[in-house]
Amino acid sequence: MMTSLGARLGDNPLRLLAIGAIGVGIALFALAVGFAGATLSDQLYIVVLVGLMAGIAWRPRTSLVVAASVIFFLGFIRRVLDDGGKESADPLVALPAMLVIIAIAYCVTTKDGPRDLWQKLMYVTAAVYVAATVTHGLIGPNFLFLTLVQICLLIVIVQIRSGSLPDVWGTMEALLPFIGLAIGLYGIYQFFVLPDWDVRWMESSKLTSIGKPLPQEVRVFGTGDAPNPFAALLSTALLVSVSRILQSRLVMQIFLVVAVGTMAFALFLTGVRSALLGVAVGLGWMVISGRGGLRRLVPVVLAVGAGYGLLQVVDRFSGSSSILSADRFTSFDAGSDRSAQVRLELIKLIPDAMLYPFGKGAIGLSTGSVANLDNMFVDILYRAGPFAAIAVLALLLKAVLDAWSLRLDPAAQSASAVVLFFLVYSVFSNPFATSMGLIASLALGSVMRRAWVLKSENAKAAAIERRAQLDRDSEVAARYNAAVRAERLTTDA
Numbered sequence: 001m002m003t004s005l006g007a008r009l010g011d012n013p014l015r016l017l018a019i020g021a022i023g024v025g026i027a028l029f030a031l032a033v034g035f036a037g038a039t040l041s042d043q044l045y046i047v048v049l050v051g052l053m054a055g056i057a058w059r060p061r062t063s064l065v066v067a068a069s070v071i072f073f074l075g076f077i078r079r080v081l082d083d084g085g086k087e088s089a090d091p092l093v094a095l096p097a098m099l100v101i102i103a104i105a106y107c108v109t110t111k112d113g114p115r116d117l118w119q120k121l122m123y124v125t126a127a128v129y130v131a132a133t134v135t136h137g138l139i140g141p142n143f144l145f146l147t148l149v150q151i152c153l154l155i156v157i158v159q160i161r162s163g164s165l166p167d168v169w170g171t172m173e174a175l176l177p178f179i180g181l182a183i184g185l186y187g188i189y190q191f192f193v194l195p196d197w198d199v200r201w202m203e204s205s206k207l208t209s210i211g212k213p214l215p216q217e218v219r220v221f222g223t224g225d226a227p228n229p230f231a232a233l234l235s236t237a238l239l240v241s242v243s244r245i246l247q248s249r250l251v252m253q254i255f256l257v258v259a260v261g262t263m264a265f266a267l268f269l270t271g272v273r274s275a276l277l278g279v280a281v282g283l284g285w286m287v288i289s290g291r292g293g294l295r296r297l298v299p300v301v302l303a304v305g306a307g308y309g310l311l312q313v314v315d316r317f318s319g320s321s322s323i324l325s326a327d328r329f330t331s332f333d334a335g336s337d338r339s340a341q342v343r344l345e346l347i348k349l350i351p352d353a354m355l356y357p358f359g360k361g362a363i364g365l366s367t368g369s370v371a372n373l374d375n376m377f378v379d380i381l382y383r384a385g386p387f388a389a390i391a392v393l394a395l396l397l398k399a400v401l402d403a404w405s406l407r408l409d410p411a412a413q414s415a416s417a418v419v420l421f422f423l424v425y426s427v428f429s430n431p432f433a434t435s436m437g438l439i440a441s442l443a444l445g446s447v448m449r450r451a452w453v454l455k456s457e458n459a460k461a462a463a464i465e466r467r468a469q470l471d472r473d474s475e476v477a478a479r480y481n482a483a484v485r486a487e488r489l490t491t492d493a
Contacts, residue, residue, distance in 0.1 A: 060103035061166040064156075067099035068172055068438050072179050072233055076186070076223035079197040094145065096435035100152045103165060113163035114452055118395065122158045125384075125391045126151040132358035132384040146433065150380075153432045153441045157395065160445025161452060169415050169446035172439075173240055180237025181259040187222035187230070187266035194218060219271040229436045231267055231275035232425055236418050236439050238263040239282045242302055243414035264306045274428035281424050282417040289407035289416065343428065346378045353378070359385040376426035379433060392432070396423060399444045402451035412450050418443035 074093065133139070133147045159165040190198055194215045202213040210227055211218040224230030238260060245256045267275060286299040353360055359382045381389035400423055403416035422431050422440040431437040 060107050061168055061171075063099040063103040063106075064165070064168050064438075064442065065171050065175075067096040067103070067435075068168075068442060069175060069179065070099075071096050071435055071438060072183055072237075073223050074435070075221070075225040075230075078225075079201050093435070096438060097145070097149050097152060100156060100435075100438060104152060104155060104159065107159055107164040113161055113449065115162065118398065118448075119158040119162055121391050122154045122395065125154060125388045128358070128388045129384045132388070135358045136361045138361065149435060149437070150432045153437045154392065154395070156438070156441040157399075157445045157448065160442070161448040163449070165445070167446050167449050169442055172442060173244065173414055176237040177241040177244065177256055177259050180234060180241060180263045183223045183230070183237070184234060184259070184263040184266040187220040187234070187269060188262070190220045190222060191216060191218065191269045220266065220269045222266065222270075224436075227270040227272050228275075228429055229434065231270040231272035232278075232422075232429070232431070233436060233439065234263055234267050234270070235275045235279045235282070235421055236443075238267065238279060239286075239417045239421060240414045242283065242299060243286060243417060245298055247410065260302060261305075261309070264309060268310050274425060278421040278424035282421040285403075285417050285420045286413060289413060343374050346375045350378060350381065353381045354386045357385050357387070359383050359388075374429060376430040376432070379430040396426060396444070399447050402448050405451050406447065406454065409450070409454070412447060415443045415446045415450075419447050 074096070078093070129147050129151050133143060138144075138147075156165060160167050192215055194213065198218075198221075199213040202210065202218065205225075207226065209219070210221060219227045220230070221227045222230040222234070224233060241256050241260050241263065245253055245260075248256060267279070280303065283299040283303045359380075361382065377389050377393055380392055399419050403412070403419050406412040406416060418440070422443070425431055425440075431440045
């Protein structure tokens with residue numbers, strides 16, 4: 001019965017989208033009511049219940065879409081419902097991972113995609129992650145959760161490519177402009193108003209890079225837990241919205257332009273330069289891959305408009321806000337930029353770390369601080385060793401090559417642009433270290449899946465053409481032989 005229900009829903013994407021939206025609304029309402037005044041153990045039961053509800057009829061498609069949608073609002077929900085306890089112990093953070101596990105557990109067993117080196121490579125990488133975790137004795141809940149998240153996100157990519165998990169990027173592409181507008185508006189609101197729950201979080205988090213808990217003195221972290229992941233999520237929604245502008249009707253185009261402007265403004269307020277660089281690369285990719293003049297012109301116009309907007313924002317608020325300054329966006333000095341210094345120190349650690357098969361565990365810099373997440377390759381290298389680091393980097397580069405093979409396919413433009421964004425982002429952070437990386441996994445899996453399907457279709461078309469050519473050659477040869485035989489008979493007669 002569940003199977004037939006799932007089949008009927010799957011035949012109608014709009015119905016699936018509506019039911020999913022209603023389900024998310026009911027789940028979040030139940031979550032807010034249940035968390036109010038509940039103990040930590042009670043909250044855990046509520047999270048488990050919501051997770052089971054979200055995976056309606058154990059459908060991987062629903063689980064993945066709900067998990068990806070919740071990620072955008074997770075930090076906001078946790079802050080609003082925070083009762084002063086330790087936020088890192090909040091079991092709500094496990095909800096997206098739980099939904100991903102549901103999707104993987106109930107994925108189809110029959111595959112219409114490749115069973116090749118890449119799939120096997122990620123399974124071996126998962127085993128290396130586990131072995132490295134055990135080797136370093138990192139068996140605490142936080143370490144085990146981190147390992148589980150990274151393994152699940154990598155498996156999602158190859159499972160989508162193989163057809164075991166559904167490619168839900170089309171659904172996310174329809175949702176992201178609305179989600180991006182909502183979180184962008186909250187980011188702007190946060191900058192000018194800064195609600196009490198955000199002030200409490202800033203004071204308890206002890207992060208020194210996000211400014212002061214005062215209006216216009218904060219690098220906005222919006223609905224996320226920090227400016228960096230919030231900027232990454234916002235950038236993903238922005239790139240998707242830009243890609244959809246020319247694929248939509250007039251009313252939707254107007255909405256998308258407004259949404260892009262709102263998200264760009266909020267992105268500037270985060271002050272995350274790596275995200276701005278990633279968006280620039282994503283827009284550049286759209287210019288290169290666009291088919292037709294307008295498809296190439298729109299990203300350029302929007303990029304110029306965004307640059308002009310950045311200058312206006314800096315000029316307008318630089319006097320009243322110490323966070324926004326022209327120097328942050330227009331100048332760079334590696335000698336005085338602490339963020340750049342940390343990442344340069346991480347790169348220097350690579351040669352020594354390559355000698356340890358299962359990595360070295362945490363990264364201790366000369367300053368005594370730990371900066372595990374400031375570079376994807378270095379982070380994985382230290383946590384799981386050179387094999388895992390090289391395998392994940394190779395998978396990311398493979399997705400980039402697949403995106404290049406799809407450069408003239410409008411349907412793949414947004415996912416490809418997001419892949420390029422996360423390639424840049426991986427230089428500054430590890431997208432697979434938190435649940436936020438599910439957005440990257442869905443985009444990577446979609447691009448790799450579509451590229452494999454295109455390659456298979458081209459191979460089939462080429463085989464059919466070769467067979468047709470052989471048939472034509474055989475027919476010509478048969479006619480020639482028949483003509484020769486007829487001529488010989490005539491001569492003999």
